[in-house]
Amino acid sequence: MNSPPPTRRTFLKQAGLVTAASISLTGCTESLPPLGNRVQYGRIDTPPVNTNPTYRQWLPAASTLPSGDINPGYVNYVQPQNLGQQETGIVNKNAHFFQKLYLDSFGLDYESYDSVIGLHRTTKSTYVLQGDITTETVTQTLLDSGYTTAGSYQDYELFDRTDSPRTAAVSPTAIVWAHHEQSTAIVEAVIDAKRGAVPRHHETDDAFASATDAIGAGSWTMIGGLGIDPTRSALIRSMTYMPGDDGIYYIHKQLYPENDVITEQTLRDALEENTRARDSRSVDIQIEGQIATIAMHLPHESLQTDYADATVPIITWGVETDGETLTIQHEAGDSTPAESITVSIQEGSERTEVESQFSDTLDRIQPGDTLTIDAPDTDADRIVGTYSPVDATRSASFVIYELP
Known part of the structure; x- marks a missing residue:
């Protein structure tokens, strides 16, 4: 048969x-079997990042958040309008995989937002979507898709649902949204952090402050997620993506404990089996104090994946x-x-x-x-x-x- x-x-x-x-x-793992070409090393002039990242303003200190499965040091910052489409005509869809699937629909195009900031990595999500928000469209979309009105908080109108607990706070400049059993408390803490009414995470965590001073914000920046950390001892790992006229750039920064000694050779050894490093035109390693930086310069064509x-x-x-x-x-x-x-x-x-x-x-x-x-x-x-x-x-x- x-x-x-x-x-x-x-x-x-x-x-x-x-x-x-x-x-x-x-x-999403960075380390894969080698493809045959050797890593080429050299100095790279990377595009400048924003050295005063706005995501820090929205990230409340751990003490202000409900207890539970929340990691207050996680950030996934994306500028949807600046993912490579202007320079290459191809969007870096990796950023879409890390954000769009975890959001609810608010009736607006993802590319209409100035920035989308993922916070608090859990089994669920917290997001801040900034831009020119058409509140009438968002309100109608929420009410038509199972949300109900839930009052207001500061300058935001609140909406929630209970089937899988979610809260959305809507203003003309931002949507703050959480998917969590204590979603309303999380949303209010994020709003209060932006107002300066509660301590922010970088104000109470020296390691996070030092790391984000160095990391800044690019077209796409992830903190607490992707990284190249061969010793697995980094306190904070990060990846920043930047498109440029002559190619695209990935910048990895890791903050290591004071008693750790990180050498360039240790990082080079790890990169020998890194697919992206092997495909790069050039790779630049720099170590300043306890922060190790690995920058990679790739051609625009590297964005043309089978899921592009x-x-x-x-x-x-x-x-x-x-x-x-x-x-x-x-x-x-x-x-x-x-x-x-x-x-x-x-x-x-x-x-x-x-x-x-x-x-x-x-x-x-x-x-x-x-x-x-x-x-x-x-x-x-x-x-x-x-x-x-x-x-x-x-x-x-x-x-x-x-x-x-």
Whole structure:
């Protein structure tokens, strides 16, 4: 008897693209097997970064935040209008993978924001979206997608929902949004930090202050996430991406403890098996005090990946349950190929794909579309989605619903 042809989900699982790992970006690791070319070293004149980064103004000190699974030293800062499209015509979609999947839809184009700042890395998210905010559009989108009015705080109108707890604060200049059991408290703390009404993280954490003085802010800056740290002892790791007329630049800065001795040779040894370093026109290593900097200069063409044309979606997911089943609904946001979204149940670090998937009955997932699954009868933690662009080698997972 012939076996049925493998589905795309089966292929992705066999290829290692859908994993039972913690919620993170698949394929974001910097160290991969060498491709044959040696790393070329030389001095690099990198484009200037903003040395007074605005993300520090929004990041409250740990003492002002609810206790729990919040990392107050995590930052994911993106300028959506400056990711390479002006210089190369190609957007750095890596930044999209790290942000868009974790946001709800507010009815505005992602590229319309001046900056989008991800804060507090948890299993869920906190974001500040700055720009010229059309509050009428945002308000209507929220009310049409399951949010209800929740009063006001300072100069912001508040909206929340309880199926998977989220709070949005809306003003003409910014949206502050959190997806967390204590989302309202987090949103208010972030607003208070911007007002200067509570201590900010860099004002109470000397290591974070020193590191961010050196890191600044580029077109895309991540702190507490990506880094090149061969000793695994860095207090703070960072990656900054900057597009330029003559290529693109990645700048990694790591802050090490005072008793650590970091040498250029240690970093060179680590870079010998780093794909991006090997593909760079030049790599520049500099060590000043306890901060090590690795800069890489690559051609514009390096942005032309197999997922460069992927439209990473922003979707508001809603969930209803009667105790026996869970119904997941696309409430608002982008349409996406049904094949690109896989729903799983996560328990600890293990994930199990649910039997029914959107792609069983749909070609595309659009607002109003639903998927009903059996409620887990185990000690499962959450329902997660995995986004895998069709014909691409990158995927990322996001929380849909925290199980009670």
